[in-house]
Amino acid sequence: xxxxxxxxxxxxxxxxxxxxxxxxxxxxxxxxxxxxxxxxxxxxxxxxxxxxxxxxxxxxxxxxxxxxxxxxxxxxxxxxxxxxxxxxxxxxxxxxxxxxxxxxxxxxxxxxxxxxxxxxxxxxxxxxxxxxxxxxxxxxxxxxxxxxxxxxxxxxxxxxxxxxxxxxxxxxxxxxxxxxxxxxxxxxxxxxxxxxxxxxxxxxxxxxxxxxxxxxxxxxxxxxxxxxxxxxxxxxxxxxxxxxxxxxxxxxxxxxxxxxxxxxxxxxxxxxxxxxxxxxxxxxxxxxxxxxxxxxxxxxxxxxx
Numbered sequence: 001x002x003x004x005x006x007x008x009x010x011x012x013x014x015x016x017x018x019x020x021x022x023x024x025x026x027x028x029x030x031x032x033x034x035x036x037x038x039x040x041x042x043x044x045x046x047x048x049x050x051x052x053x054x055x056x057x058x059x060x061x062x063x064x065x066x067x068x069x070x071x072x073x074x075x076x077x078x079x080x081x082x083x084x085x086x087x088x089x090x091x092x093x094x095x096x097x098x099x100x101x102x103x104x105x106x107x108x109x110x111x112x113x114x115x116x117x118x119x120x121x122x123x124x125x126x127x128x129x130x131x132x133x134x135x136x137x138x139x140x141x142x143x144x145x146x147x148x149x150x151x152x153x154x155x156x157x158x159x160x161x162x163x164x165x166x167x168x169x170x171x172x173x174x175x176x177x178x179x180x181x182x183x184x185x186x187x188x189x190x191x192x193x194x195x196x197x198x199x200x201x202x203x204x205x206x207x208x209x210x211x212x213x214x215x216x217x218x219x220x221x222x223x224x225x226x227x228x229x230x231x232x233x234x235x236x237x238x239x240x241x242x243x244x245x246x247x248x249x250x251x252x253x254x255x256x257x258x259x260x261x262x263x264x265x266x267x268x269x270x271x272x273x274x275x276x277x278x279x280x281x282x283x284x285x286x287x288x289x290x291x292x293x294x295x296x297x298x299x300x301x302x303x304x305x
Contacts, residue, residue, distance in 0.1 A: 032049045
C-alpha cells in the first residue's frame with residue numbers, strides 16, 4: 001500500500017497525471033484501471049481519473065501483485081538493434097503480432113522476447129504484455145522498445161507521453177503528393193461504423209503527423225513520416241484521409257497493388273530517446289525490409305523529379 005499526501009498541485013493536474021509524476025511504479029493506464037476498481041482512494045473515497053487533487057488530500061494506492069499470465073517462451077529469431085540490462089530495441093518483422101490476443105495466442109514478439117530475456121522483463125500492471133512500452137501494427141515493421149524492468153518501463157512511458165521520443169517512419173503511399181512537406185493535424189477516434197477501425201473525428205484525441213517527400217514516382221510517393229502523437233493506426237488513418245493511403249493497406253484502402261504486397265508498406269525506421277536509466281541520448285535505425293527495397297528498385301525507372 002502506497003500513501004501520498006498532497007502538499008501542492010499548482011498546475012491542477014488530474015489525479016492520474018499527478019500519481020505518474022510521483023514516480024510510483026505504475027503506468028498511467030494502470031492508474032486509470034486502479035481508480036476504476038477503487039484501489040486508489042482519495043480521503044478514503046473513490047474518484048475518477050479526471051479528479052484534481054487538492055492540498056491536504058490523502059491518496060492511498062493498493063498496488064496489485066503482477067498477475068500470472070500463461071505466456072510461453074518461443075525460440076523465434078528476432079533482429080536486435082540495441083540491448084543492455086534495462087532495455088532491448090528490436091527490428092520487428094512485418095507480419096509478426098506484438099503480443100498475444102484472441103486469434104494470436106503465440107508466435108508473437110512477446111513469446112520471442114520471453115525466450116531471449118527469460119525473467120528480466122517489466123511486469124507493470126500485471127498485463128499480458130511484459131516489457132512492451134509501445135506497439136506496432138502486425139504488418140508494420142521496424143523499431144520497437146521493450147523494457148526489462150519497471151523503472152525503465154515507467155521512464156520510457158513518460159517520455160512517450162511527454163513527446164520526447166522522436167519516431168520516424170518510411171512509407172510508400174498511393175498517388176503523387178505535390179507539396180514537399182506538410183503536417184496533418186486531425187483528431188482520431190474509434191470508428192462509429194467499424195469498431196475495428198479508427199477514423200478522423202472532431203471529437204477524437206489530438207493526432208499530429210508530419211511528412212516529407214523523399215521521392216516521387218509515377219502513381220506513388222515515398223515519404224518520411226514523423227509523428228508527435230501515437231494514436232492507434234495514426235499514420236494509416238491520416239494518409240488514407242488525405243487520399244494517399246499506404247500501399248498494401250487492407251484496412252484503410254482496398255489493399256490491391258501492382259507489387260502484390262499484402263499489408264501496409266510502413267516501416268518504423270528511426271527512434272531517438274533518452275536512455276531510461278543513464279539518460280544518454282540514443283539514436284537508433286533499422287534498415288528497410290528486403291521486400292520494401294525490392295519494390296523501390298522496381299520503381300527506379302518511374303521516378304519523377
